Amino acid sequence: MSASADRISGTLFLLFGLVLYFHIIPTYVEVAEGGNLSPDTMPNIIAIVLAVGGAFLVLKPTDHRTENLRVFAVTAAYVFVLASGIYGMSWFGFEYVAPPLAFVIMWMIGERRPAWLVAGVVLMPAFIWFLVIHALGRALP
Amino acid sequence: MVDLSIILAGFGDAFSLTNLLFVLGGVVLGQFVGAVPGIGPIMAMAIAIPFTFALDPLVAISFLVGVNKGGLVGGAVPAVLMNTPGTPDAAATAMDGYPLAKQGKPLKATKMALFASVTGDTFSDIVLITVSAPLAVLALRMGPIEIAALMIFAFSVLAGLIGNSLTKGILAAALGLLVASIGTDPEHYTPRLIFGYWDLFDGLPLPSVAIGMLAISEIIRRMSQSHGRVQSAIVLTETDDPDDRRVSWAEYWSCRYTMLRGAVIGTIFGALPGIGSTAAAFMSYAFTKARSKDPSSFGKGNLHGIAAAESANSAVVGSNLIPLLTLGIPGSVSAALIISAFMIHGMQPGPLLFETQGRLVYGLFGAMIMANFINLWVGQLGLRLWVKVVSAPESIIFSSAILLCFVGVSMATNGLFGVAIMLIFAVLGYLMSSFGYPLVIFIIAFFLGPRFEKSISQSLALTNGDLTQVYKSPVAVALLVLSVVSFFWFLSRGKEAQE
Numbered sequence: 001m002s003a004s005a006d007r008i009s010g011t012l013f014l015l016f017g018l019v020l021y022f023h024i025i026p027t028y029v030e031v032a033e034g035g036n037l038s039p040d041t042m043p044n045i046i047a048i049v050l051a052v053g054g055a056f057l058v059l060k061p062t063d064h065r066t067e068n069l070r071v072f073a074v075t076a077a078y079v080f081v082l083a084s085g086i087y088g089m090s091w092f093g094f095e096y097v098a099p100p101l102a103f104v105i106m107w108m109i110g111e112r113r114p115a116w117l118v119a120g121v122v123l124m125p126a127f128i129w130f131l132v133i134h135a136l137g138r139a140l141p
Numbered sequence: 142m143v144d145l146s147i148i149l150a151g152f153g154d155a156f157s158l159t160n161l162l163f164v165l166g167g168v169v170l171g172q173f174v175g176a177v178p179g180i181g182p183i184m185a186m187a188i189a190i191p192f193t194f195a196l197d198p199l200v201a202i203s204f205l206v207g208v209n210k211g212g213l214v215g216g217a218v219p220a221v222l223m224n225t226p227g228t229p230d231a232a233a234t235a236m237d238g239y240p241l242a243k244q245g246k247p248l249k250a251t252k253m254a255l256f257a258s259v260t261g262d263t264f265s266d267i268v269l270i271t272v273s274a275p276l277a278v279l280a281l282r283m284g285p286i287e288i289a290a291l292m293i294f295a296f297s298v299l300a301g302l303i304g305n306s307l308t309k310g311i312l313a314a315a316l317g318l319l320v321a322s323i324g325t326d327p328e329h330y331t332p333r334l335i336f337g338y339w340d341l342f343d344g345l346p347l348p349s350v351a352i353g354m355l356a357i358s359e360i361i362r363r364m365s366q367s368h369g370r371v372q373s374a375i376v377l378t379e380t381d382d383p384d385d386r387r388v389s390w391a392e393y394w395s396c397r398y399t400m401l402r403g404a405v406i407g408t409i410f411g412a413l414p415g416i417g418s419t420a421a422a423f424m425s426y427a428f429t430k431a432r433s434k435d436p437s438s439f440g441k442g443n444l445h446g447i448a449a450a451e452s453a454n455s456a457v458v459g460s461n462l463i464p465l466l467t468l469g470i471p472g473s474v475s476a477a478l479i480i481s482a483f484m485i486h487g488m489q490p491g492p493l494l495f496e497t498q499g500r501l502v503y504g505l506f507g508a509m510i511m512a513n514f515i516n517l518w519v520g521q522l523g524l525r526l527w528v529k530v531v532s533a534p535e536s537i538i539f540s541s542a543i544l545l546c547f548v549g550v551s552m553a554t555n556g557l558f559g560v561a562i563m564l565i566f567a568v569l570g571y572l573m574s575s576f577g578y579p580l581v582i583f584i585i586a587f588f589l590g591p592r593f594e595k596s597i598s599q600s601l602a603l604t605n606g607d608l609t610q611v612y613k614s615p616v617a618v619a620l621l622v623l624s625v626v627s628f629f630w631f632l633s634r635g636k637e638a639q640e
Contacts, residue, residue, distance in 0.1 A: 028334050043322050060308070064306070064577035086557055
C-alpha cells in the first residue's frame with residue numbers, strides 16, 4: 001500500500017469519530033445531572049478530535065507505507081489461531097490447549113526440527129505449568 | 142524533604158538478600174531477552190508485570206528495573222554480532238560494533254558496549270537520586286489546574302516528537318484517552334462505554350492493554366514477517382590475540398570524555414518525555430564523530446562509536462524516571478510500564494510518592510544502583526552465553542512468549558476475559574503501528590487519561606466552571622502557551638519535512 005494508507009486510516013478515524021459522536025456516546029454513556037464535568041464531555045471531545053484528525057489525514061496524507069496485503073493475511077491467520085486458543089482454553093483449560101497451540105504457532109513460523117518442536121510444545125508448557133501451579137501457587141486459565 | 146532515616150531504611154531494603162536476588166534475576170532475564178532479536182526489555186517487562194503481583198512492591202519494581210537495565214546491555218549483543226539490534230536503542234551501537242566483530246573482535250566490542258552502558262547508566266542514576274526529591278517538592282505546589290495544563294503540554298510535546306506525523310500523534314493520544322474513558326466516569330461514577338460488559342465497570346484492565354499493545358502485537362508482526370522461515374544460527378570468527386577479547390583500562394580511559402558526553406546527552410534526553418534512548422544514542426554518536434580527530438574511522442569499528450551510543454542509550458533509563466517520580470508522567474514505554482507496576486501495587490506515582498512512600502522510592506534508587514553493578518558482573522560472565530542465545534530460533538521464543546502472556550494476563554485479570562481483551566488490543570496495536578501511529582503515545586495517554594479527566598473536573602470545581610480563572614495561575618498559563626507554541630512548531634516542522 002502506498003500513500004493511500006494514510007487516506008484509508010484517516011477515513012476510518014473520521015467515520016469512527018462520527019459514529020462515536022452521533023451514535024455510540026449517546027447510547028452507551030449514562031447521563032448525569034449536575035456536577036462540573038458531564039460523563040459524556042470527555043468522550044465527545046475525543047470523538048471530535050478523532051473525526052477532525054482523520055479528515056486532516058485524508059486531506060494531507062504522509063508518505064507512510066505499510067505492509068502488503070499478504071502480510072496482513074498471514075497476520076489474520078495468526079490472530080485466528082490465537083483467538084481459537086483462547087476459546088479452546090475457556091472450554092478445556094491451559095493444560096490441554098497450550099501444547100497444540102504452541103505446535104501450530106511453531107509450525108506456521110516454519111519450525112520443523114523435532115528437538116525444537118519438543119522443547120516448544122512439551123517442555124515450555126510444562127515449565128509454565130510448574131511455575132504457575134507450584135512456584136507461584138496460582139491457577140492456570 | 143524526606144527524612145534521612147527513611148532514606149537509609151529505603152537503601153537498607155534495597156540491599157536485602159531477597160531484593161538483590163530479584164534484581165539479579167531481572168538483570169539476567171533482561172540481558173537474555175535483550176540478546177534475542179525481537180523480544181527486548183519492553184516486551185519482557187510487559188510479560189513479567191503480572192507475575193510480580195505476589196511480590197513485595199519494592200521487589201517487584203526492582204525486578205522490572207533490572208529487566209530494563211539488563212535488556213539495554215543485552216540488546217547490544219545481536220547489534221554487534223549480527224548487525225540486528227535486539228532493541229532499537231542498540232541500532233547506533235551496531236554502526237561500529239558490527240565492523241569490529243567482523244574484524245574478529247566480537248568480545249572486545251560487546252565488552253566495550255557493556256562498560257559504556259554501565260557507566261552511562263550509573264551517571265544517570267546519580268542525577269535521578271539527587272534531582273528528583275527537590276523537583277518533587279516543587280511539583281507538590283501544583284494544583285489540579287497546573288496538572289491539567291502540564292498534561293496538555295506533555296501530550297502536545299509527545300504527539301510532535303514521537304513518530305513522523307503530528308496528526309497521527311494526536312490521533313493516537315485521542316484514542317488512548319478514549320480507551321481510558323471506558324468504565325466509570327471520575328465525577329459521577331456512572332458506567333460509560335461498557336456495552337453491557339460489567340467486567341469493564343472498573344475500566345479496561347491495565348495488563349491486558351499494555352501486554353496486548355506492546356508484546357503480542359509485536360510478536361504477531363515478527364511472526365508474520367518471518368512466516369515460513371526459521372532464522373539460522375550465526376557463525377562467529379575470533380582472532381587468537383587475547384587483547385582482542387578484552388577492553389584494557391587504557392582503552393576504557395581513552396573513551397572517558399566520549400562516555401561522559403553520551404551520559405549527559407542521555408540524561409537530558411531521558412528527562413524530557415517522549416524523546417527516547419534511540420535518539421539519544423544517535424545524537425551522542427553524531428557528536429562524538431563530529432568532534433573526533435579521525436571521523437573517517439567511525440563506522441569501521443571505532444571503540445568511541447560504541448562507547449558514545451551505549452553510554453547515551455543507557456543513561457536514558459535513570460533520568461526517564463524523573464518525570465515519572467516527580468510529576469507522575471511517564472516519558473517512555475518502559476516508564477509507563479513501571480508506572481503500571483506502581484498502580485498494580487496500589488501506589489500513584491507523583492510528587493506525593495516521596496512523602497507517602499519515601500522508603501520505597503529510596504529503596505528503588507538503591508536497587509537501581511545495585512542493578513548497575515550486577516549488570517556489569519552478569520555481563521562479564523554472561524556475554525559468551527548471550528552470544529549463544531542470539532542463535533535461538535524465533536519459533537520457540539515467540540510461542541513461549543505467547544503462552545506466558547496468556548497465563549500472565551489471565552492471572553492478573555482473574556480469567557480469560559482479560560486475555561480476550563489483550564488479543565483485541567494486540568490487533569489494534571498491530572494495525573496502528575502498521576499505519577504509522579505511535580503506540581507509545583497511545584499507552585501514555587491511556588495511563589494518564591483518568592488523572593487528566595479528574596484534574597479537569599477538579600479545576601472546574603475550583604473555578605466554579607469559569608475557565609478564565611486559569612489566568613490566575615501563571616504556571617498553567619505558561620504551560621498552555623508552551624503547548625500552543627509547540628503544537629504550531631511541530632506543525633511547521635512537519636510541513637518543512639514534507640517539502
